[in-house]
Amino acid sequence: xxxxxxSFQLKLNPEDFLPATxxxxxxxxxxxxxxxFWKDGMRRFVKNKVAMVSLVVIVLIMxxxxxxxxxxxxxxxxxxxxxxxxxxxxxxxxEQARIDAGESVFPHxxxxxxxxxxxxxxxxMGSRISLLVGLIATAIILVIGSLYGSIAxxxxxxxxxxxxxxxxxxYTIPDILLIVLLSFALKAPLTKVQEVPxxxxxxxxxxxxxxxxxxxxxxxxxxxxxxxxxxxxxxKESEYVTAARALGVGNGKIIKKHLLxxxxxxxxxxxxxQIPSSIFxxxxxSFLGMGVAVxxxxxxxxxxxxxxxxxxxPYLLFIPAALISLIILSFNLLGDGLRDAFDPKLKH
Amino acid sequence: MSEYLVDIKNERLxxxxxxxxxxxxxxxxxxxxxxEVLGIVGESGSGKSVTAYSLMGLTxxxxxxxxxxxxxxxxxxxxxxxxxxxKIRGNEISIIFQDPMTSLNPVYTIGNQIAExxxxxxxxxxxxAKVRAKELLELVGINEPEKRLKQYxxxxxxxxxxxxxxxxxxxxxxxxxxxxxxxTALDVTIQAQILELMMELKDKLGMAIxxxxxxxxxxxxxxxxIAVMYAGKxxxxxxxxxxxxxxxxxxxxxxxxxxxxxxxxxxxxxxxxEGTPVDMLNPPKGCPxxxxxxxxxxxxxxxxxxxxxxxxxxxxxxxLNQKEEMEKGAANE
Amino acid sequence: xxxxxxxxxxxxxxxxxxxxxxxxxLMNMVPGGPFLSEKAISPQATAALEAKxxxxxxxxxxxxxxxxxxxHGDFGDSLKQRxxxxxxxIQMKFPISARVGGLSVLVALCLGIPLGCxxxxxxxxxxxxxxxxxxxxxxxxxxxxICTLLMYTLGVxxxxxxxxxxxxxxxxxxxxxALSFYPTAYIMRLMRSSMLDVxxxxxxxxAKAKGVAGFWILFKHALRxxxxxxxxxxxxxxxxxxxxSFVVEKIFVIPGxxxxxxxxxxGRDYTLIMGTTIFLATLIIIMNVVVDxxxxxxxxxxxxx
Numbered sequence: 013x014x015x016x017x018x019s020f021q022l023k024l025n026p027e028d029f030l031p032a033t034x035x036x037x038x039x040x041x042x043x044x045x046x047x048x049f050w051k052d053g054m055r056r057f058v059k060n061k062v063a064m065v066s067l068v069v070i071v072l073i074m075x076x077x078x079x080x081x082x083x084x085x086x087x088x089x090x091x092x093x094x095x096x097x098x099x100x101x102x103x104x105x106x107e108q109a110r111i112d113a114g115e116s117v118f119p120h121x122x123x124x125x126x127x128x129x130x131x132x133x134x135x136x137m138g139s140r141i142s143l144l145v146g147l148i149a150t151a152i153i154l155v156i157g158s159l160y161g162s163i164a165x166x167x168x169x170x171x172x173x174x175x176x177x178x179x180x181x182x183y184t185i186p187d188i189l190l191i192v193l194l195s196f197a198l199k200a201p202l203t204k205v206q207e208v209p210x211x212x213x214x215x216x217x218x219x220x221x222x223x224x225x226x227x228x229x230x231x232x233x234x235x236x237x238x239x240x241x242x243x244x245x246x247x248k249e250s251e252y253v254t255a256a257r258a259l260g261v262g263n264g265k266i267i268k269k270h271l272l273x274x275x276x277x278x279x280x281x282x283x284x285x286q287i288p289s290s291i292f293x294x295x296x297x298s299f300l301g302m303g304v305a306v307x308x309x310x311x312x313x314x315x316x317x318x319x320x321x322x323x324x325x326p327y328l329l330f331i332p333a334a335l336i337s338l339i340i341l342s343f344n345l346l347g348d349g350l351r352d353a354f355d356p357k358l359k360h
Numbered sequence: 361m362s363e364y365l366v367d368i369k370n371e372r373l374x375x376x377x378x379x380x381x382x383x384x385x386x387x388x389x390x391x392x393x394x395x396e397v398l399g400i401v402g403e404s405g406s407g408k409s410v411t412a413y414s415l416m417g418l419t420x421x422x423x424x425x426x427x428x429x430x431x432x433x434x435x436x437x438x439x440x441x442x443x444x445x446x447k448i449r450g451n452e453i454s455i456i457f458q459d460p461m462t463s464l465n466p467v468y469t470i471g472n473q474i475a476e477x478x479x480x481x482x483x484x485x486x487x488x489a490k491v492r493a494k495e496l497l498e499l500v501g502i503n504e505p506e507k508r509l510k511q512y513x514x515x516x517x518x519x520x521x522x523x524x525x526x527x528x529x530x531x532x533x534x535x536x537x538x539x540x541x542x543x544t545a546l547d548v549t550i551q552a553q554i555l556e557l558m559m560e561l562k563d564k565l566g567m568a569i570x571x572x573x574x575x576x577x578x579x580x581x582x583x584x585x586i587a588v589m590y591a592g593k594x595x596x597x598x599x600x601x602x603x604x605x606x607x608x609x610x611x612x613x614x615x616x617x618x619x620x621x622x623x624x625x626x627x628x629x630x631x632x633x634e635g636t637p638v639d640m641l642n643p644p645k646g647c648p649x650x651x652x653x654x655x656x657x658x659x660x661x662x663x664x665x666x667x668x669x670x671x672x673x674x675x676x677x678x679x680l681n682q683k684e685e686m687e688k689g690a691a692n693e
Numbered sequence: 694x695x696x697x698x699x700x701x702x703x704x705x706x707x708x709x710x711x712x713x714x715x716x717x718x719l720m721n722m723v724p725g726g727p728f729l730s731e732k733a734i735s736p737q738a739t740a741a742l743e744a745k746x747x748x749x750x751x752x753x754x755x756x757x758x759x760x761x762x763x764x765h766g767d768f769g770d771s772l773k774q775r776x777x778x779x780x781x782x783i784q785m786k787f788p789i790s791a792r793v794g795g796l797s798v799l800v801a802l803c804l805g806i807p808l809g810c811x812x813x814x815x816x817x818x819x820x821x822x823x824x825x826x827x828x829x830x831x832x833x834x835x836x837x838x839i840c841t842l843l844m845y846t847l848g849v850x851x852x853x854x855x856x857x858x859x860x861x862x863x864x865x866x867x868x869x870x871a872l873s874f875y876p877t878a879y880i881m882r883l884m885r886s887s888m889l890d891v892x893x894x895x896x897x898x899x900a901k902a903k904g905v906a907g908f909w910i911l912f913k914h915a916l917r918x919x920x921x922x923x924x925x926x927x928x929x930x931x932x933x934x935x936x937x938s939f940v941v942e943k944i945f946v947i948p949g950x951x952x953x954x955x956x957x958x959x960g961r962d963y964t965l966i967m968g969t970t971i972f973l974a975t976l977i978i979i980m981n982v983v984v985d986x987x988x989x990x991x992x993x994x995x996x997x998x
Binding site: 177180181190193194196197198199200201288292295296299300312315316319322323326329330333336337338340341344345348 | 704707708711712715716719720722723829830832833834835836837838841842844845849939940943944955958966970
């Protein structure tokens with residue numbers, strides 16, 4: 013008779029061989045808790061240190077450019093007499109005299125520019141403009157691009173064909189050439205528009221800024237449109253949508269529950285990554301002198317203006333240059349973090 | 361030297377994932393003689409493929425062999441360097457993967473990919489390799505081999521691609537062919553053709569085959585020995601007769617009950633195995649199958665069952681078999 | 694294949710026509726004219742000049758005349774640089790821009806591809822993190838920042854390299870670095886992620902199972918698949934180097950086509966604007982077609998349709 017030697021080593025009771033109850037069996041099944049897509053994504057996102065740091069940086073820059081200027085003692089167009097080209101933390105003679113007299117004078121943290129304007133507030137205003145351009149232009153791109161893309165995808169057939177041909181054409185147009193031209197060409201009509209009652213705000217915002225928005229609205233939505241279209245097409249043909257349809261789920265519910273939910277991750281990521289690229293383009297245009305109008309500063313135009321004095325006043329160049337790089341970097345990293353968290357298909 | 365071609369003893373292998381250690385193989389032993397066909401059966405994640413890959417030194421990152429010895433044809437696999445392993449791979453051991461649609465490199469021609477294996481392991485020059493590649497395509501039953509050699513994978517059907525994979529695997533006349541669910545991704549009619557082809561080639565070339573599948577029907581028709589795996593353990597091992605006519609383990613019994621048969625009576629239903637497979641990150645303390653087992657006993661939830669032997673080959677790891685054997689022993693005394 | 698080329702050429706012609714038309718009308722929306730800024734000229738002389746170049750005619754007629762001339766390969770004379778044809782200006786300026794741009798593309802490919810591969814292979818290790826940091830920063834820093842930074846450190850402070858003009862090989866270094874910075878960083882990222890993707894593919898396992906050696910697995914089986922996204926990016930990259938050169942040419946005072954374009958716009962040199970736009974658009978479109986054909990050569994699955 014063969015017997016397993018092991019059974020002697022173990023102390024076995026006859027009781028051990030009694031059938032186990034259902035509860036006892038269940039207690040052995042340890043399942044990982046199932047989490048929803050959003051919860052899971054948020055958890056991953058919050059855990060991503062780089063993305064969280066970028067988010068904090070972005071919030072800080074937002075405060076710096078939207079809230080701080082309201083409390084700042086100088087204005088971005090105020091030219092302080094005798095305060096031309098002050099270095100960081102320096103005071104003009106007049107201000108020095110006031111300090112000596114016991115008055116408190118707010119320091120020029122980043123110095124002043126050639127016209128005696130406080131540079132810190134100009135940088136704040138500049139980053140405000142850059143951020144605004146980034147956000148608004150992206151919003152325009154998002155709306156136009158996703159509408160166009162989804163219309164093309166939903167209708168399909170020749171509508172899709174013609175719409176995508178148009179996209180192809182716009183895509184191959186060298187964008188900067190047209191941007192340069194457009195921003196020149198749009199200036200005149202926009203100046204005229206200001207005289208029409210109710211359009212006075214155009215002057216306040218600046219013709220150049222608006223023409224930048226128009227340029228974005230005309231040219232930059234194509235990438236978004238392509239992305240949305242392909243996303244919807246893939247989803248439309250995916251088996252779970254077919255399955256939902258086979259189960260008799262209505263069109264509205266399919267769009268809401270399946271298409272939107274699956275698209276939104278990619279959409280958020282693409283949008284976040286579009287923001288830095290819009291800021292990038294704006295700074296590029298401003299640097300070439302085709303961005304916002306004087307005296308309104310943008311980070312690009314500040315850098316461009318500082319280029320001439322690079323030998324003597326390098327900080328005038330480095331401050332806006334560093335800030336614009338920081339803004340773009342933060343948005344890029346935030347976008348990457350969002351992608352890692354919410355777009356499992358793109359994850360590596 | 362061993363009397364066996366393949367002799368895996370007490371293999372333990374774990375994947376060290378960020379979420380924790382996954383014990384993919386837990387004390388797995390397998391042996392196989394030259395020219396034999398072994399079937400490894402089990403559901404997804406039970407460790408079938410991991411066993412086969414480790415024999416080829418193809419364990420994917422972050423998997424690590426922890427313990428055990430892997431012997432193959434005079435080589436001690438676990439001690440070999442990557443360079444030595446490369447000489448064996450594709451030469452003495454070959455493998456056919458599950459999904460022929462993704463297993464061929466899309467940017468090279470069929471001819472190039474078959475010739476690559478020949479050029480690597482033989483002294484043949486390019487022209488000779490091409491002749492051999494053509495022979496191989498004929499061998500695996502592909503018509504117009506001359507034309508196919510110049511085609512790219514995307515120009516062939518799934519069944520055709522799997523034949524190409526087999527041709528690559530056979531390029532250097534291996535001693536052992538591992539087939540990792542070779543028919544899962546194919547149509548049913550093509551499945552039968554591929555299996556038939558494999559058996560035919562086995563008879564012609566005399567190689568041993570390890571057939572990994574979750575389809576009991578496939579192993580029944582092909583394999584001399586069968587290992588049933590569950591959660592990284594071999595729960596029952598035996599000849600095809602043992603497994604199909606005298607299954608001892610509750611899981612094996614369940615598997616057999618769940619396949620459709622021609623001789624079932626009219627109102628007899630197929631019996632599924634209730635429950636879900638174990639979460640390998642949090643394996644139960646006792647027998648992994650216990651929570652799904654109809655005959656689960658208190659001890660099953662607490663301790664791993666030891667091996668119960670039923671003769672030369674046939675064994676199980678199940679407390680129920682232990683209990684029966686002990687009762688038999690008590691009755692005899 | 695022939696059908697594909699025909700289709701592409703047709704689309705290219707439509708695009709070039711669209712660009713040309715758009716440019717023409719936009720340009721004429723810009724207030725002012727080519728001869729208004731020259732105060733020394735009397736109104737009569739201005740009128741005479743405008744009549745000479747046909748600028749007094751209705752816009753639609755000007756447009757049709759220009760288009761039919763352009764179809765015959767005649768892009769007219771520059772309005773501001775008297776006595777020179779638009780073609781001769783492009784012929785003179787373009788090679789300068791092309792040399793800087795071409796070198797930058799070359800640098801971007803030669804650095805980006807290997808570094809991206811290394812990052813993918815050393816995934817999670819120090820080298821990977823280092824390359825990732827560099828590439829992330831490279832994408833975030835606008836080219837004018839790079840230019841000015843380079844100019845300040847290498848040119849002004851250390852006086853290692855000349856900051857203006859393009860007369861010796863040393864003059865090329867800074868513009869090329871500045872222009873290749875972004876595409877290099879982008880290619881590194883692209884290459885890393887596509888390499889990681891390819892390394893996880895089933896056919897890599899097949900190659901390994903065949904006993905192919907580590908280096909060959911990478912070189913033969915992985916690289917050709919992983920490089921596909923980079924090939925797709927080459928088109929946009931060319932467009933970028935062409936347009937990016939606007940900034941670089943401005944900062945380093947390089948007498949290239951970009952600077953010519955900007956000054957043509959501010960000087961309302963209509964014929965030169967049109968000529969440059971159509972030339973650059975055609976160039977980019979041709980490059981895109983070439984890229985598509987190269988893509989087809991690398992990836993046999995692509996059917997040109």
